[in-house]
Amino acid sequence: TTVMHTLLVPEKSQDQQGVFYQDVIRGLSAKNKFLEAKYFYDAEGDRLFQQIMQLQEYYPTACEMEILQGQSAAICKTILDSTTHFDVVELGAGDATKSIHLLRELLKGKTDFTYYPVDISGNVIAQLERSLPQQLPGLRVQGMHGEYFEMLREVSILSGRNKVVLCLGGNIGNFTPTEARQFCRQLRNYLQPGDLVIIGFDLKKHPQVILNAYNDRSGVTKEFNLNLLRRINRELGGNFDTSKFDHYATYDPGTGACKSYLVSLEVQQVKVGNKLFEFGLHETMYMEISQKYSIEETDCLATQSGFGPLADFYDSRSWFADCVWHC
Numbered sequence: 001t002t003v004m005h006t007l008l009v010p011e012k013s014q015d016q017q018g019v020f021y022q023d024v025i026r027g028l029s030a031k032n033k034f035l036e037a038k039y040f041y042d043a044e045g046d047r048l049f050q051q052i053m054q055l056q057e058y059y060p061t062a063c064e065m066e067i068l069q070g071q072s073a074a075i076c077k078t079i080l081d082s083t084t085h086f087d088v089v090e091l092g093a094g095d096a097t098k099s100i101h102l103l104r105e106l107l108k109g110k111t112d113f114t115y116y117p118v119d120i121s122g123n124v125i126a127q128l129e130r131s132l133p134q135q136l137p138g139l140r141v142q143g144m145h146g147e148y149f150e151m152l153r154e155v156s157i158l159s160g161r162n163k164v165v166l167c168l169g170g171n172i173g174n175f176t177p178t179e180a181r182q183f184c185r186q187l188r189n190y191l192q193p194g195d196l197v198i199i200g201f202d203l204k205k206h207p208q209v210i211l212n213a214y215n216d217r218s219g220v221t222k223e224f225n226l227n228l229l230r231r232i233n234r235e236l237g238g239n240f241d242t243s244k245f246d247h248y249a250t251y252d253p254g255t256g257a258c259k260s261y262l263v264s265l266e267v268q269q270v271k272v273g274n275k276l277f278e279f280g281l282h283e284t285m286y287m288e289i290s291q292k293y294s295i296e297e298t299d300c301l302a303t304q305s306g307f308g309p310l311a312d313f314y315d316s317r318s319w320f321a322d323c324v325w326h327c
């Protein structure tokens, strides 16, 4: 299986590794050390994230799957009530295991549309172009390999129709609320009146349920975080000893921010390239935010970024929502 990629796509650069190196050095030099979660997703990180999605504690994947399996007909009706002349663009399509339910329903509606899956992984796109037409005969697929907004601009040139943009997986949670607003405003700028977006949000719920999802007993989430240190060792000549770091997750029900940190278990020095970094005992490195929303907050995000909320679809426990917004 392929991987659902994060919305946090590393900047395109002549020298991708150079940007990675600079970002790591900047994060480790900061007063409060941090690393950027967008770098979690190398091949090993993709594999670990696949494992996370299968964890009993990690509910978001199953919740969103329940929504798309069970309510695609209703989502399809919402789309068709709003526009009939459209193409579908999916940002971070991954293996499309969720969107396939919606695509099947849209095909049943005899609507004539093209599906444009966008992903930063060329492998993911090639695989989708092969497999989807077999699973959904009659589906027109045009894969787009590249950065989200660039690809959205290209789709606008190719397609003279309205766009239905899918941002599933709750990836928007890996932005701070301010970054999420910037992302939504930018997305809105690429769209026209008549276009729709469908965004997946992980919702506020019992704080313990959220904390458990990011602090699983089998330690996969810990490995997922430690893998970034191993990636720095592999790609940037680092010498992190991952046995000297612990994983610490917190959830603040007040702000809805679930944050993860790595904690240095001793006073130590770590080398990255030719630079040395000191870690104090129990000094933390901030790794990732996974923001949780109330539905009022998603409505507010919609209006603040130039969209109008149209309909929200929930799983049976109302733990996750796929929100349809119009332009």
Ligand code: AVI
Binding pocket: 005, 006, 052, 060, 169, 170, 171, 172, 173, 174, 213, 214, 221, 224, 288, 289, 290
């Ligand atoms: C990709 N993203 C939506 C995941 C999340 O839930 O924030 C990444 C993740 N981090 C730890 N577990 C899962």
